[in-house]
Amino acid sequence: MALLLWALRLVRTGVFRWGGAAVRRWVGYGTRNRLAAFLAGVAATIAVQSSTATALMTASMAGQGFMTTPMALAVMLGADVGTSLVARLLAIDLHWLSPSLLLLGGALHALGGEHRGRRALARILVGIGLMLLALKLLGAATLPVRESALVQAMLEALGGEPFFALIVAAALTAAVHSSLATVMLAGSLAGAGVIGTETAVALVLGANLGGAIPAVLATSADGAMARRVPLGNLLVRVTGSLLALPLVPVASSFLAGMAPLTAVVSAHVAFNAALALLFLPLVTPLARLTEGLLPQPEDAGEDAATPRHLDESALETPSVAIAGAVRETLRLGDLVEDMLRRSLTALRQNDERPIAEVSRADDRVDRLHTALKLYLAKLGRRHLDAEETRRVDDLMAFAINLEHIGDIIDKSLMELAAKRIRHHLHFAPEDFREVEELHRRTVENLRTALGILIGEDRRLARQLIAGKDAVRALERTATARHLDRVRRGDAASIETSALVLDILRDLKRINAHVAAVALPILDQVGELSESRLKVVGLPRLESRDV
Structure with a gap:
């Protein structure tokens, strides 16, 4: 038997x-x-x-x-x-x-x-x-x-x-x-x-x-x-x-x-x-x-933390399991994008409810990320070829980056929003326009990253890296303009200076995590340099120096 x-x-x-x-x-x-x-x-x-x-x-x-x-x-x-x-x-x-x-x-x-x-x-x-x-x-x-x-x-x-x-x-x-x-x-x-x-x-x-x-x-x-x-x-x-x-x-x-x-x-x-x-x-x-x-629970559609595409029986067929993991990673990305959009509302309004909603969304992101990570770990123990192993590793890395983005939004950006409400602070209109522009670019880059995840498009990967550089330049410009307003004695800019600088820094950190999805793709085709340092000329060595 x-x-x-x-x-x-x-x-x-x-x-x-x-x-x-x-x-x-x-x-x-x-x-x-x-x-x-x-x-x-x-x-x-x-x-x-x-x-x-x-x-x-x-x-x-x-x-x-x-x-x-x-x-x-x-x-x-x-x-x-x-x-x-x-x-x-x-x-x-x-x-x-x-x-x-x-x-x-x-x-x-x-x-x-x-x-x-x-x-x-x-x-x-x-x-x-x-x-x-x-x-x-x-x-x-x-x-x-x-x-x-x-x-x-x-x-x-x-x-x-x-x-x-x-x-x-x-x-x-x-x-x-x-x-x-x-x-x-x-x-x-x-x-x-x-x-x-x-x-x-x-x-x-x-x-x-x-x-x-x-x-x-x-x-x-x-x-x-x-x-x-x-x-x-x-x-x-x-x-x-x-x-x-x-x-x-x-x-x-x-x-x-x-x-x-x-x-x-x-x-x-x-x-x-x-x-x-x-x-x-x-x-x-x-x-x-x-x-x-077995009726469908009324709130079943709201439980976004439940995996929908992680089929345990598909683990025997890695190609099918990887396709399901990609779809679940896209769901995770959608949840993080929703958190990112809500974060701007929480920063703008004098209402703590959006902050609580973002916190609950982060809990769902954490649960879905854990389920996805465990599924990919099981899949990684299967007999995979080199391409499948690379794909699983890339999905794992991107899922981890998405979870980090959720933590930045919940633990940092929302803490800043709560601090502003507690202390009855108001952003200077010019400062918040800078924040909104950087936030808009961040959302666009996250969308591009999710598109790259589906098709591993090199053109989109290069576009995402370029978008990351643009965000870095935009953050530097926004910081410089804010500090200039502080030097001019703008009262609103002075009292919210720490908040504004921290928000700009967090959005830049989020962009760095988002852009990470493009790095393996460009590295695979040799389009990624190992260092951003410029190559400078070395001094000529004389025989006695040798």
Whole structure:
């Protein structure tokens, strides 16, 4: 059983590393209509060998708004049929292929070097080879069970109580996270003559019920939209299992002429096909039921600190995970830009409410930054090529810079705004115009930086560096003009001098953090000098000096 579970994981991770983006596209195509969604679920589950993996992927897409709940439930009906078809294929005695697949996979892995596609294909081949080997060993290991009086007594008790057999199989499946493994175990026990067909069919029903539980638990901390998909799938499983349980003796009589293993997997396929026929036309009312059970909180849209694009299942496919991390970094940038805009209002008005709003926004920035940083750290531990490693490092650096900008706005600029209100100070009109101009340039530079993050455009990178230089010059000019007004004895400039100079300095610091996104891009193409110092002529050395 352990070898079978490990083999299933090898195949699943290998498929995600080899073509995870394609699998997600298959599932994405299911948004067109329920039949397409059903077929996408079948294909994706056959590919990844796990309905739980398909459930988590589908729940993530539904939670991010890429798929409606009815279409996601149709995908799950297809996923359950897909995993039953995998069981039917494995019921064919192909264990003789195992050595060849293991040898081929091992050789491909050894010769693959740093080629991720070959190594992923090697994982798939080794995983399939181990699956076939595990099923052969499972069949052989169950034969001696017939000689155990204790096991015989336990299984006889299960045979007399099909509902209890269903519960036991559901618990076992939830524990091992694989309905396929439980179904194949039931088939092996039936093939060895340890249990009868009725007990085996009851175990199959329990395996289908238990297979829906891991996805419910895995998404328990997600948003309501993401949790509706596994909940709807669980409701389908519970309803189907309870409806089918009284029909177990009838089904067993139909399966009596088949080989035990074939009968078990055929019952598995028939059960899931029947559920698909029954519930595929009902996905819309089922979706409404899940929406009623898990309503969207009224303030859910306001919680900008909750990550929307950090899909844990996408970590197996770095390119997909990096794309999600880029989108989440853009969200972080939008939050910081909103803080920056609010900061000008807080500096202008004699009202502490904008200051409190900026402080709350900084808390959201901190939480989102932490989630993004941890996600990128997990992604960095994966097998990445040089370009992906560079991209992850650049995203991490930019996210850190955005968090620093939030701290400057909250801890420095807002403290200055609060100080001005406490002491009833008023900026000189000329001073505040200088601040507004520098603030406007800072917002523009932040927008440019977010644009660079998307496309890594060298032209925009050069423009951002030029904008940083312009801000530096503007800060120097604004400081000089302010000091000139102080020298002339302007009362308003004198009493707010420390505030004005600190604000100008903080805006310049923010621009420095913003411009940092352009540095790796220009450095990569050799357009960045190592020092801003001018090269000056060295004195000529005479021989005696040497």
